[in-house]
Amino acid sequence: MSRTSAQASVEVDVDRFTAFTIFTEELDLWWVRGPINHHDSSRLAELRMEPGVGGRVLEIYDESTGDVLETERITVWEPGARLVLRGSVQDTETDVRFEPTSTGGTRVHVSQYLRPGGDPATVGFGWANMLRTFLAWSLRRDTAPRTPREVGRLGLALYYRDPVAAARWLREVFGLGSWDVDRTPAEGEHAEWVDFHVGDSLVMLFRQEHEDGGADGGAVPGMDGGGPEPRRTRVPWVHVDDLDAHFAHARDHGARIVAGIGSHPFRSYVAEDLEGHQWVFAQARPTMR
Secondary structure, eight states, X not given: XXXXXXXXXXXXXXXXXXXXXXXXXXXXXXXXXXXXXSTTTTXXXXXXXXXXXXXXXXXXXXXXXXXXXXXXEEEEEETTTEEEEEESSSSEEEEEEEEEOTTXXXXXXXXXXXXXXXXXXXXXXXXHHTHHHHHHHHHHTTTSOSSOOOOOSEEEEEEESOHHHHHHHHHHHXXXXXXXXXOOOOTTXXXXXXXXXXXXXXXXXXXXXXXXXXXXXXXXXXXXXXXXXXXXXXXXEEEESOHHHHHHHHHHTTOEEEEEEEESSSEEEEEEOTTSOEEEEEEXXXXXX
């Protein structure tokens, strides 16, 4: 059954007015960039929240041409107390409360829920899920550069029957996960996708579709090659500057295209190399090195 709501809370060691400012004015610094963390992660240049009631949360692709996407609209703006966002592309509402703690800090609570009549199969709960990255940024912001932290161009997708258990093992045994936003999933937690970082590289853990590890080793989200596939346990991801040119070059030079260019929400395609290993090529964001 699809979820219809999500909640999360963190405590930060700043007063509630500072916490409100960090949450709203520094959104692009604490919201971690990744393949599924934005509606169009391939083109994103900046994530911005306009202040005040009626202000917009914007994905900015090219500000000079006005190429932006409004993802939320602010309906309540009470600095140091409360912020409410109404989804523009998803049928959700997000209520953020800022409450003082006995130690002089602030408890930030996010409640994100499906609006009446909304389709639970088409929504995500990013504000609740990403609150941990707000906490991580608040802890390092006094010494960190004022630029968004980017992932590298090479990533790795790994397929496991239980990605949560695998993430716990990889972090606890191999010590993987070097960013402060990386965490060890809780015992019994359920997830179809877990990711963490090794240096600047992103490691993504997906669930295998068959518990017996049979013919299909799990599909890359949003992609379907249209037929039986060999079992996969690992798939490298590479971000390229011009995805269309890269696709044409690979196709014309003998690569077997498993899935053509699509948006999931990142633009990408899947191809096989000479020995049948699958590779995902994705459009690099303008801010990627």
